[in-house]
Amino acid sequence: MMAFGFCLGFALLLFVWSTAKCDQISNGVLHMECRDRYFMIAADLSFTGNEPRFEAVDETGVYPITEQYAAECGYSVSVLPLQGHVELRASYFSCHTDNKDDAVFTFNFNLLANHSGEATYTMNKTCSPSLPWSPREVTCELNYMEVSVRSDVACPTGTKKDDWDAAVNTAYTSATSDWQVMFQRAEQKLMPMNLSEAHKHGYVFDLTDGRLVFRTPYGQPDSFSTEVNGVPVEVVHATLFSRQSWVVLMVDLVAACSMYEGSYDENGYMMWKTPEVLHPLLSGLHNTQVNIGVNGEFLEQPVAEERGYIVEKHNGTVQLSIPYNADGGYRKSFVTDDLYEYYVFHLYLEQISVDEDHVDTRLRVHRTLATPLLPCPVFTENRTVNEEHMFSVYLGDVPDDVELAAVHLNGHKFTVPFTNTSRHTITKVVHPNSTHGYTLKVPFDDPVVLQQFSKEDAAMQHKLDINYTLTVLPEKEPFYHFASVMAQSDVSPPEFDAICLESGIRFRLDHRPFDYLWYISIGSDLLTSELAAQHRLHHEQQQPESAARGAALHSWI
Template sequence: MAFRFCFSVALFMSVRTKCDHIPEGSVLMECRDRYFMIAVDGSCIGNEPHFEAVDGTGAYPITRQYAARCGYAVDVVALLGHLELRASYFSCHTGNTDDKVFTFNFNLILTYEGKEVHYALNKTCSPSLPWSPREVTCEVDYMEVSVRTDVVCPSTTNRDWDAALQTVHASAASDWQVVFQTVGQKLMPMNLSEAHRRGYVFDLTEGRLVFRTPYRQPDSFITVMNDVPVEMVHATLFSRQRWVVLMVDMVAACSMHEGSFDERRYMVWKAPEFVHPLVLNLHSTKINAGVNGELVEEGVAEERGYTVETTDNTIQIIILYTAEGWYRKSFVVGDLFEFYVFNLYLEQIAVDEDQVETRLRYYRTLTSPLVLCSVFTIRRTDLEERMFSVYLGGVPRDVELVAVSFNGHTFTLPLTSTSISMIPSIHPNTTHGYTLKVAFDDPVVLHEFHKDSVMMHKLDVYFILATVPENECFYHVTSLIALTNVSPPVFDAFCSESGISFTLDHRPFNYLWAFSIGSDPLTSDLAARHGYVMSNDSQSLQLHVPLFTPGYKYKNVTLKGFLGIFKILVQDKETLEIQTSTVKMCPFNTTTELIVCSTDGRMVVVADLSLGDPSPGIPTRTSLRNKRCRPKEADDTRVLFSFPLHTCGSIIKLGKHSVTYENKIFFSKNLHAATSSSGSDADSVTVQCSYPLRGLQRLFSLHRFESDADGVGCIVHSARANEGLCSTGSAASMRSPSRALAFG
C-alpha cells in the first residue's frame, strides 16, 4: 500500500517537472584562464544530450573519443541535472587569432519526446593570463602540451635526449616526424599523418606548438612517482634540413591518482610535486587549488574546506565533505544514500635553472562512494500537553517529505488536521528537517488500557520521503509510546427552568466506561421510555433530563421551591463497578402540586385545595386522618405535609406486585367549622405512595422500611373521585393537573 502511494507521488512529481525546452538562464558560458566552458543546469537536459563543434567546414559530433582527441571534455551528471563542456583554447574547430583571441561555435542538441532540438552557442574569448613557455593540461580524458616556439635549448641534456638525437641523425626525412620514447623499445620515427591516425594531434599556431593525446595510448606508459601512478607520453618532434636538425621535446605527464575516501568524511587526491621528468633543478614551485575552474589563494581554500599540503615531494589535496563547491546528490538503494562530486582544479607552477616556467593544470572529477545518509529522529513526549513531538532531521536539500503514515493511516502534505501539525526548518549545513506534533487524543493514536488506570498511547510513524527530481521514495520509521493515568469521564451539567442538561465530550478511551441511571444502562431506548432528550454524535454525548422524569430525587421541599437532583453513574465496562458519578442539584420553583415517596418511607405532599372545588378549602384548617398531623406550611390555597408512611392514620393496601400507603388530607370550607374526617362541611384529598414488593425485603425481614427504589405517588381530589383513583404503582392514571413524582 505504501509503495503504491509512493509511486503515485513520484508520477505526480515527474509530470510536474516535465519540460520541452531549456529554461531561460540555465545555460552558462564563461571564458576561463585556459579553456572555454558551457554549463547547463536544470532538469530539462532531456535524453542523451550532446554537442557538435561547428566551423566553416561543417558540424562535428563530439563523441567521447573525438573529445579526447580534439581537446574537449564533456561531463554529463544526469542525477545532478548537470551538463558541462570544457574546450581547450587549442581545441579542434576553434578560431585562433595570434593566440590571443579564440572563437568557439557549438550546437547543443537535446531530445524531447523523440524530437531533437538544436541550440546554437557561440562565444569569443581572450585568455586573462599570458601563456607560459611550457604548459601542460591534464583533463579528465586527455593530456595537452603547448610550448612556445622560441624557447631556447636547455643548458643540460639527458640520455633520452641523446638517444632521440641519434635517431634523428639516422633519418633522412625533411618533413616533420615524431618518435615516441618508451622504456625498453626501439625509437621508430613516424610522420605526423601516421601519428594522427593513432589518435595524436600536433598543431602549430602563430607562436606555439601543441601536442594532445588521449589517455591509455599504445605509446604511453605508467610510472610510479612517490607512490603515485603517473601516465606519461614522451614525444620528440624533429625535422632535418640539410645540416640543421630541429628537435622539440613534448612530454605529457599527469597524475592518475583516483582519490581515496575516509570514513571521517573527507577525500584525498595526490600528485607528485615534480611530475615532469625533463624539468631539472627546479628553483621554486607554486600551487593553487580550487573548484569548478576557479583558483583561489591558500587561505581562501582552507576557509572553503580544502587544504593543500606538500610532504616528501608529494602534493596532497584534502577535501572535506562539507567543503564549498561540492555537487551533492541523494540516491535511493533500499535506503537513502548520498554521493559527492568535486570538480578539482589544480595549478602547479615550476621554474627550472634556465628560468623557463612550466605551468601544469589538473582538472579532475572526484566522486565519493555511496554514503548512508544520516536521517534521524528526536522523539519527545509532553505529558502535560498530552502531545507527541518528533523531529525528523538530517534530510538532504534534494529530498522532500511528501506524506506521513500514522499507525497505517496515510496523509499527504500539507496536513489539515487541527490536532496534527508539521513545521519545516532549514539548516545551514545543506539539510533541513520537520517537526511533527500529534495530540494523544487524535484518532490516529492507538490506546491500550492497563491495570491501575494506566493508559498506553502508541504511535508508529512512517515518514515517506522522495528524492527530487527522480521521485525515488524511501521511508524513515519511528515509534512513540506514552503512559498516562486515566480518569473516568465526567459530565458537564447545567440547570435550566425545564430540567437538567448533561454534556460529555468524547475521548478516545471513553469506550472503557459505561453510563447508567440508577441500575439501568443509559441507552437511547431508556431515554425514549423515560422522556429524556438524548443525542450522541462523534464529538459529544448530550442528555437533557426534563423535571419530574424518572431518576430525579428531590429535597428541601417548601411551598416556594425545592431542589432537584439527578445522578449519572460511571461504571467499569467489564466489571460494572462504579468508578465515579456526576451529580447535579438545581433549584426549582414549586408552582403546582407534587408528592414525594422516598426510599426511607416518608411522604411529602404539596396539595392545592383550590383544584378540588370552585369554593376552595381553608389550608390552615387541614389535617390527615390523624387530626394531630397538621400541615408544616400553608398559604392561600396550598398545604405542605411531611410524615412517615406508617403514621398519621395511613392505610396499607397490599397488591400482587406492590404495596400502597394511602392517607387523606381533610379540610373544611367553613372558617368556624371544626375539621372532621366526615361531614358535609369537610372535603378531602387522597394521597398515595406505591412501592414494588421486590424492593421491600427488609420491610418484612427486619420490620424496617427501606426500599430499593423510590415509590410512585398519586394525588386525587375528592371532587374528582368519580374519575377514579390512580392505579397502584402507576402515575400515568392521574386525571388531575397534579404530578405523581418519585423523591428521595
C-alpha cells in the same frame, strides 16, 4: 635553443552542414565564459534534455564532438546532474578554434538539444587569455593531456645525455625532410612515424604563430604508466625531428599527469596527490607554487583556507585535503536499502615551477573527486505533550533533495499534503543547514490511533506506528523510515456533582474523553433510559460539539 617552423597538414573528414533549424536560446539557460586557458559553455539540462550533443564549426565544415574526437581535439564534455547542466570545455588550442597570434581565439559551436524534439542552437565567442602564456604549459584534462611550448624553449633541458644521444642517432639515421615523431617508453624507443600516421593513432601536433602544441588522449599504446613517490603517473614522451641537409631539428615534448583517483580518510577529508616532479625530463624544476581551485576557477588563498582546503608537501609529493562538505562541492542523496549521501568536488589545480634557466612550467589539472557512500540517517523525535491530548512527532535531518511523499499511520495511508478535512496535520520546517523536517500532529482520539486501557496504571495508552515514505529527487527513488510512539491519558473514575433541589437531588457529570470506559449504575443495575423510566428518574444526555466520544450526563432523582 633554436627557433624553427613547419607546416602541418591533416586530412580531416568533412561533414555536411547541419540542415536543422538554428533556434534562439532562451535567456538564463546558457552560460559562456572565457577562462585563463580554455573556453567554457554550460547549458541547463532542463533546456537541453538528458542527451545533449555538441558540434565544432569552422570554415571547412561541422564536426560532431564524439567521445573519441573530443579527447583528440581538445574538448571535454561532461553531463553534470548535480549541477543540473552539461558543460563543454574547449582548449584554446582545440582543433577548430580560430587562433590569431596566440592572443585572440574564436570559437563556434552548435548545441543539439533534445528537450522537445531535436533543435540546433548556434554559439560563438571570442576570447583572449587573461594571463600571458608561460614558456611551457601542460594541461591534464579529464580525457586528454596537452602540452604547449614556446618555440624558442623547445629544446630539452633535463633529458639524460645518453637518452638524448640515442634519440639524436635515431633521428639522424631515419629523418627525412618531413617532420616525424618518435615515442619513448620506459627506456624503449619506438620506431618513428610521420605526423599523418601519428594523427591516425589519435595524436595531434600543431604549430601556432609562436607555440608547438601536442595533445593525446589517455591510455594510448605509446604512453606508459609509472609510479613517482607512490603516486600513479601517465606519461607520453614524444620527440619531433626533421633533417634539413646535414642539420637535424629536434623537439622533446613530455606530457605527464597524476592519475591518482583520490581517497577519503576517517576525518572526513577528500584527498588528492601529485608528484612535484612528474618525469625525469622535468627534474630540473624547482620552487613549485601550488594554487587550488574549484569548478575551473582558482581561489584566493584566504578563501581556500576559510573553506578548509589544505595544501601540503611531503617528500616531493603535493597533497590536497578538502573537507567532504566544504563550499564548492556538490551533494547528492542515494538510496540503497537505506538513505546515503555522497559529495562530488571538481578540483582545479595549478603547479607553477621554474627550472635552472628560469623557464616557467605551468601545469593545470582538472580532476573530479567523490566520497564513498556515507550514511545519511534521518531521525524522529517524540515531542508529544500529554496534556494536549495530541501526538506531536518531528522527522528531522531530511536533505534538500529528499521530500516526504506519504505517511502510513497504523497501516492507514495518507499522501502528503494531507487533505483539509483530515484531523491530523503535517508541517514542513526549513533549516539553514540545507536540511528540513516535518512535524506530524495526530489527536489521541483520532480513529487511526490504537487505544488500550491499562488497569495497572489506571490510564489509557495510545499507540501510533508511523511509516514515512520519502523520495529522492529527481529520480523519485523511495525509501522508508519507521517510528512508533506511545502516550497515555489519565482515566480516573468520573466524579459527580450533587445539587439538592426541592423536587429531589440533581447529579451532574461533565463529559471527559474517556468516561465511556466507566459504567454508571443504581445499585447493581446499569443506568439506562429504560431504568430511569421504570424508577421515574429524569435522565438526559447532551453531546458537546467538541466531544468525539461520551457525553455530559444530567440525572435527577
